[in-house]
Amino acid sequence: MVSNLFGGSAKQSQYIVIVGCGRLGSLLAGDLSSQGHSIVVIEQNESCLGNLSSEFSGFSVVGDAAELATLRQAKVDKADCLLAVTSEDNINLMVAQIARTVFEIPIVLARVFDPDREAIYQELEIDTISPTQLSADLFLQRLGERFENQSQQSAK
Amino acid sequence: MRHQSFLRQRYQAILGYTGLTCAIAGLCILAPLLALFAYPEEANLAWGFLLPGLGLSGLGVILWRSLAPKSGATLTLQEGSVIVVLSWFLAVLFGTVPFLTVGGLNFTQAAFESTSGWTTTGLSVVDVTATSNLILLYRSIMELFGGAGLAIITLSAIAGPVGASLSSAEGRAEQLAPNVRRSSKLVVIIYSSLCAIGIVALRISGVGWFDAVNHSFAALSTGGFSTRPDSIGYWDSPFVEAVTIVLMLFGGLNFVTIYLLLTGSIKSVVRNGQVRLQAFMIPLVAVIIFFGSAIGLYPTLGKAVRVSIFEAVTALTTTGFSTVGYGDWNSLPWIGMIVLMLIGGGAGSTAGGIKQLRIYILYRALISESKQMLLPKGAINETQIWQGEQRRFLQAKQIRQVSLFVFLYMAIFFIGSAIMMGYGYSLQDSLFEYASAMGTVGLSVGVTAADAPVGMLWAETVGMFLGRLEFFTVFVGVACMIRDFGPMVSRQTKPSS
16 A cells, blocks of 8 residues: 555565576576565675676675575565575575475475476476576477478478 | 767766656655645745745656656666765755745855755754744755655655665665665655654644644754754753654664664664664763763753753754753863764764764774784684674775775864864864764854854855765766766767768
8 A cells, every 4th residue: 555655566576585696696686676576685605796787776695595594584484486596406406495395485486407307396396497408498499490491492 | 979879878867867856856845835724824935935846846857757768777876976966966956945035045045054954954044033934844844855865755756767876875775675666665654654753742742733843854854953043942841852852863773773673673773783882872972961061050950961861862863953052061071062973873864974883883893903913813803793684794895985984074074174263263163063064963052153154154065965975975976977078078069970
């Protein structure tokens, strides 16, 4: 009600925790922050926080996301959404699992490089995005298109 | 050529957002007209407010609508500084008009009064007994808006630029929530609720409605304009003083601390360095005032205690209400008051001064440096400080910034005081008055008056402006404008290839 009075955006502002502030994490943090969401970034290496763009107006926590104390410091218990996007599959899996089972966050997304592991994630009911799988799919798709073109040309 | 078109594009956005901020400032100038419902007999003065208010708002809206990018642009800290400096300058400039037209001041006095209002100083050259209610309310509303900060109000009210550069440039780097817009909204909600509570509390303690509104605004913004020549001393009531002290303390507290206090994180509040420093300084100086002067000057013990506490709080929170004059005090309480005024309120509060956080950081750095000397050569010694709910470690960079800031503050303080001494005032008076102006306090020993020398009033005006925006923002903003103005205009005359 009050936020409407002050001209709040129609979209509800979500509390989003982003684990890992590399190229992907900082990009997500900047974009989501400029959309008006509340963002907290957890990153182990303080110098990586320099990746954040000036669009970012959230908080950052320096620490190991695999530790409960760090997650509590980032108030993960109040989060609507958690994105685990470190460069380590195992860390992403562990953080996502903690977020899902201990803190019961409704939306948890994790990045996983190894497509073989996606099956395990699905068993644990964690939504995953695999850059490896995504690029493989795109490569195959492009390749398929080229093959089709070739076969059409040779048929003419 | 490419650089020029880039600069033009950036400055379009800058001017657009400056316009947005100015539109809000214009509304602030119009706001006192609401008092016409209570005082319809002053309707003949309304044009003095309508003219600058509509002018500034109109100019602002035109700039905003025509220049600001449709999808909130990202600004750097430098660009934020340019916006803050430009919009504060325009707010001060247009803010002089009501004083010039219906307040009966000349331009120097009007500029002084307007700056004093926006920067929440509270030094005044207006004769409050002879002036209209509209002007009195106008001064308080300027302090109300200036206290929260024009950038914060802009960010909270209407969609502004993306990112935290604008609020950081206005000296509000610490946020309440992990999104700058939500944080600004929280600040405005907390601030306006406190003001409403303050009005009711003052009314209950026996102050009339009009005075209650004005004093609540002036106390929470740590401004200190009063509607009475004797300030809070007019009522001479312990209740009014107690309520005012509480309001002033809230005004001098960091907004993050108030938020933590309201959400019940007492632990975070207690271990906050600024709160500790304040809890140490106020009693210390109150005791100095009590034994130094008050006990011998005032008829009853109760009055002496009240004066000691009230004056210490008003100086440290940089509010500037007073219950007595200081002319008959000894030197020791004077220096106590000057030190409090130099330290000032919490960083990220409505108060001015060097800020308690900086003093606390320097104090901790000093302790850790001394410890380091006693330790073996290779030993590592990290100093932690609590800020909000987060534990931070002191960084060499931070200590350097803080030290430079304090050096600059003291340098300008002594230059300003020297200018006042040049006009023939005593050392004591000059130090007191300039500390008061720079710290946006507003306590006066009677030097600042309508008949004061023009040069001295301007020296104080500059001090108030620099003090409120914390120097660096002003320097960076002005330097950027000077640097970019040349390339933006000069190449225009060359034929484009």
